[in-house]
Amino acid sequence: MPSLLRRVKSKIFIFAHRRTLALLDGEYGSVFKGRSLDFDELRTYVPGDEVRDIDWKATARHGSPLVKRYVAVRRQSVLLLVDTGRNMAARSLSGEAKKDIAVHAAGVLGYLACRHGDDVGLVHGNSAVSKYLPPRSGEEHLERLLREVDSGVSRDGQPSDIAKQLDYVLRYLKGRLLIVVLADEFVPDSTTESLMRRLHARHEVLWLTIRDAELAPQTGNQVPDSTDVGNGLAIPGPLAMDSKVRAAYATAMLERGKQRTAVFRRLGIAEEQTAGSDDVPGAVFSLLERHRSGATTARSAGKAGNRAR
Template sequence: MTSLITQVKSKLFIRSTQKSMHALDGAYASLLRGRSLDFEDLRPYEYGDQVRDIDWRATAKQGEPLIKRTKATRMHTVLFLVDAGRGMKALAEDERPKRDLAVLIAGALGFLTVRHGDDFSMIYGDASRVRRLPPGGTEGALEHALRTISAAIDASDAPNDRDALLSYTARNISRHSIVVIVTDEAPMTADTDRLLRRLKVQHDVLWLTVRDAEIVVAGGRPGMFDRLVDPANAPGAGLTHRRDVDTGWAIPDFVHGDAEVMAELAAQEAADTAHRNDVLRRNEITHAEFGGQDAAVPTLLAMLNRRSHARL
């Protein structure tokens, strides 16, 4: 069986020139590395690095751009909160499993974490139970973590419970961390808002949304009927005969293409999205939406660059 880390790397290194990997490295370093006045070393400039980090004297002497690195003011731990309920068994916007997309984006950030010498940990679960994996800093530990989460989603019979993950973190994690929330389009609750405000006091928080597949054909988005696509509908298998993975309710065929139904779904989805974006904006939380695996790396890079530039 191909390792999950290998699959993640295949996405990160998809370009032969590896520019995408260099850009991600630079964006990650700018975003998560602590800054101090204590010099550590020099390294060659990589695409995505901040211009302010160039050592111009060393660059002039060596004839190539060099980045001046300083010792981090603290060790970083990237803490992933991953929804692992049965809602993640459904399909993402690209008609492939949401589980695989969640594993990919957590794995990509996890790989950057390991590559830069930081630790990571993962908290995952559903409405029945929340669990935490011990911190790790190697590719082997990351492979184990990704396989654990993938297996937990496959085995889950309980609905997603994002607020339970946030509550567990708020109660049990006191050390400053980079908290990365990997979740889906389920509507925000008042408790979500309250817990995010509490987490922001202690941690840096990023929110990654895995978008759901369309519930009906020819328009509309999942909206109020969240996580509605049966994973049995693989790409090319047809878009009808869908059902809600939480309730088992089958979507009647006559609903597909109904303009009134699609308009209602679109309106509800727009309202939920606006509310979510407002909550994240008020809490100053960086957010990105992931619709499919092919665009995951560019979306991740854009998010990291957006956040790193915001800290200038």
């Protein structure tokens, strides 16, 4: 069976001629810049300790200065959280199966992690089940993860419900992770938004959305019916080509896009979209850059708030 990771790497190297792999590599590394230490414990302040390490809230409660102690982290854990419900068997905006784009995106991110010596894990599933493969290092392990995603999507499977996978992570996974969500294009409801907020509070979360196909794209002289893979409902081809129907669809999609953007902005989660596998390297670069910029802004705001107090 052909290697999925080899296929991903070949596309990365083609992309590298246009923007260079070093650029992607550097942007991935910058996400973790300055985060190589994990909190260990509080202890009493002694002369020579850094003033910036004083935990002022704990000091106020305790009555004497306390400082935070940290332990070095040799490698990071990256968790790929992938929707493998039947919605991902649908076509994307590029005409490819969304599943194939998810495999490619997971491969790009996993390969970058492997190059940096990080561990990569996977949570995937649908509305009925979630499956977890713990983080490990190495390309052989990454190949197994990609095959899990590839084989996990079927038109006969259960529908997508990314809230189930978000809830699984919150319930069962401990320790701070860098989580990259690969999901269908949808507008989070209040329950899903609440789960996203809680997940973002515990972990670093990045979100890559795979865009929906157009309404009944024309194939040659034929206009096929447009079917929603998730619920099985179909719009006859001739009706889907009606100008009023298409205008209403475009308006609805524009409104959904605004709602999605508002949710991610409200939560402070970096989100990027991709139309097809050729777009993935650029989308991953933009996503990492957006996440890094947002984290830098948040840290600056936090320092300003501390000075104001």
